[in-house]
Amino acid sequence: MLRWFLQKNVSISEHCDRLLPERFRADGNRTFATEIAPRLLTQNALVYDLGGGARPFVSLSDKQRLNLTVVGLDLEGGELAKAPQGAYDEQIEADLTIFSGRGDADVVICQATLEHVRDGTGALRAIASCAKPGGLIAIFSPSRNAIFARLNRVLPEKVKRWLLFKIFPEKSLGHDGFPAFYDKCLPSEVERIAAQNGLELVERRLFWKSSYFYAFVPAFFAWRVWQGVSAVFLGADAAETYAYVFRRMH
Template identity: 55%
Template sequence: MGLARVFIDMNVRLSRAIDGLLPSRLRRDGNRTFLADFAPHALQPGAVLYDVGGGSQPFVNGAAKQQYDMTVIGLDISADEMANAPAGIYDRMIATDLCTYRGDGDADVVMCQATMEHVPDGAGAIAAIASILKPGGRAFIFAPSRNALFARLNLLLPQAVKEKILFALFPAKATGHDGFPAFYDNCTPRQIAALAAKNGLVVEQRVLFWTSSYFTIFVPAYLVWRAYQGLSYLFRGDNAAETFIFVLAKPPKVDDAR
């Protein structure tokens, strides 16, 4: 292990030790919570599930698809990404821009994990999700907020520079689903809620998270980030969250509800 890695690991341990002094609600990881507590509800017997932005790493694996007898439709801007997904996962692949796509209203479930930050038109993306859902269907969304400090820095730095820094400091992300260009358009909790209402969707659940790992690699940066977060909360309130989860429902038709 090189000296740089030893230094980073030491800082991560110290940052996490300081984090341990904070209330537990400030330490909950959004993505882990999404996968553990929310995503399992998307696995519904016989459901038609649209995996929006899943690309080469779809949400549903082969065992779950077979167990629940689900139809999984991949929707991603890159046909090449979807072509690299495990064989047999996608029953159909739609290579298109989510921002301009309009669906057939046939989805029981839409899974949208860490995708909203990558679309240049958040309003168009939520409209697309609403059009994909059938009445009574639900969308499960996890995304980072535009107001998080790492998101602000992401918007400022050139893409090539961001990738070099990200993959140098977090080598595991080089083989994951990270490094795509990010826009964070309409990507705050209040904006998502407003766009949902505009498109006839009901917010069933909204959960906010106040932690991320990016600044733990250097304790002074971690302390600056936590201070920034506190100040941001004073001015923005809930919109200062690092990441968020939404479960959006499309109300059933009046005739179906009777």
């Protein structure tokens, strides 16, 4: 019965969403994973996957097809060990906030990791340090101002994990079950810190959709109204999620 109720609400919410322009309906995580980051991968590239852990960004088939060398970094070595055999050519167990890279990567990918670190400034410095001059960096993250991010910061960990996996059992397979802090997780902050670390902006994409409120229509409408009002005052920092591509200049 609960599953039917949730699915019905999702259906109604998605139907209402179709009245909005396409840019408000694009899923940021999916767009990053299927469009933004993959086009940066070129033949024989050295790729750093920061925070991929048990679920590497680059599939084995793409790794082999493009002859990529993939370095995986994660806070927990146990997560790296869960990755498919051969996914990483090198595994680094390290805290991204204090890590210092070798400056040798052609491409650095950091998907849905920045929100999980306690020191966003340190993490962005480390991300920049991994790329070689001219190397590209692709980042995807939720925004600190998103309502789901606000709730994530105030709800007890056990409560929010139970709610999340009860309503969205598929999210137990990704990063969503890990504690999130959202330090420096605003587009304006990311751009400022990136510039301080010698990164040139190549592309910015803002996304205005997240799935958390679709399962209850009243919450969905309240969220969309709040989003519209906050966008007037906060501009880009009101986005739900965002994706960046930077180039390391020096």
